[in-house]
Amino acid sequence: MTDAPPPPRPAHAAGRPTRDQASALADHIVDAATRLITKNGYQATSIDAIAREAGVAKRTLYSRFAAKEDLLVAVLRRLVNDVVPPLRTDAQRVPLKDRLEAFGADLLDCSSGPTATAWRRLIMAELVHVPDLSALVRRETVDIIDGFVGALLQDAVNRGDLPAIDIPFAARSYRALLCAPVQDPTVCAGNVPPGHVQDAVAFFLRGCGCRAGGAAPTDDVRASAARPAEASAATSARASSGASATTIAGNAACTTAIAPADGYAP
Incomplete structure (x- = not known):
């Protein structure tokens, strides 16, 4: 695992995140996916590894990206x-x-x-x-x-x-x-x-x-x-x-x- 930046912290301890917070977290996950896929390749990069790299729970990741392919699409679209x-x-x-x-x-x-x-x-x-x-x-x-x-x-x-x-x-x-x-x-x-x-x-x-x-x-x-x-x-x-x-x-x-x-x- 690389020295990845921590995930964005919510402004409030409870309640749904704001739209900006949700967007920042999704970007953070895409950053983590980009680093790992670039380093290890698409097939060798697992959802578990991306979640660890991003410092988020798998449930949090899946709530934003239903599958690894969706993450790859997000990476490509950003590029x-x-x-x-x-x-x-x-x-x-x-x-x-x-x-x-x-x-x-x-x-x-x-x-x-x-x-x-x-x-x-x-x-x-x-x-x-x-x-x-x-x-x-x-x-x-x-x-x-x-x-x-x-x-x-x-x-x-x-x-x-x-x-x-x-x-x-x-x-x-x-x-x-x-x-x-x-x-x-x-x-x-x-x-x-x-x-x-x-x-x-x-x-x-x-x-x-x-x-x-x-x-x-x-x-x-x-x-x-x-x-x-x-x-x-x-x-x-x-x-x-x-x-x-x-x-x-x-x-x-x-x-x-x-x-x-x-x-x-x-």
């Missing part, structure tokens, strides 16, 4: 929420390039940190013993990140800054470009090549048919960009009938986006 900021309507006045660069810098910074690296390795190792972990990780990390980027892109399409494109495919492509350096073990220490985010975003926007700065494309660019979008949609439909798309999605969940934790997210 992702640190990366994915809330969508703001006033951000529509900011050029798409700037929005993608800002989010990409935060995502890559978190994804290349030591905590993110440890979690990627942990998830890959645990998949052998917990096959359902891939779907859970994807739902709680990759899908949220791609959904956020997809919302930015859809907003740009609605405003005429992008042509009609395959939004889900484009969001996945953006994440793949941004997180590519994380696959390099020398980058996992934080040595991201200078200018990578700016280069990746510029390359991505050109591929989407967007001019520099996120300005609206010309009619010729719109037409040329729409054709590959239609082709990619057909390719995605064909791939969905086989196992390859599922395999790629599972690998992505375990190698690129389960990272956010080092001080941003998410």
Whole structure:
């Protein structure tokens, strides 16, 4: 057992805890679960061990988290929420390039940190013993990140800054470009090549048919960009009938986006 901080003390000796107290206690339990799962792995971490680490009774833990999987979900959501900021309507006045660069810098910074690296390795190792972990990780990390980027892109399409494109495919492509350096073990220490985010975003926007700065494309660019979008949609439909798309999605969940934790997210 590590030197974990004591659980939050209730303001009153008797009676139900306040909402803030209950939230603080739940956060304390999630902190304990994060430490143990990071250190020992998901399968090797028991509810008993988490309760001891948090300094609470098992009944107290179960009153907030019905199963160990619920604790893992809470850990993942916290990591992702640190990366994915809330969508703001006033951000529509900011050029798409700037929005993608800002989010990409935060995502890559978190994804290349030591905590993110440890979690990627942990998830890959645990998949052998917990096959359902891939779907859970994807739902709680990759899908949220791609959904956020997809919302930015859809907003740009609605405003005429992008042509009609395959939004889900484009969001996945953006994440793949941004997180590519994380696959390099020398980058996992934080040595991201200078200018990578700016280069990746510029390359991505050109591929989407967007001019520099996120300005609206010309009619010729719109037409040329729409054709590959239609082709990619057909390719995605064909791939969905086989196992390859599922395999790629599972690998992505375990190698690129389960990272956010080092001080941003998410």
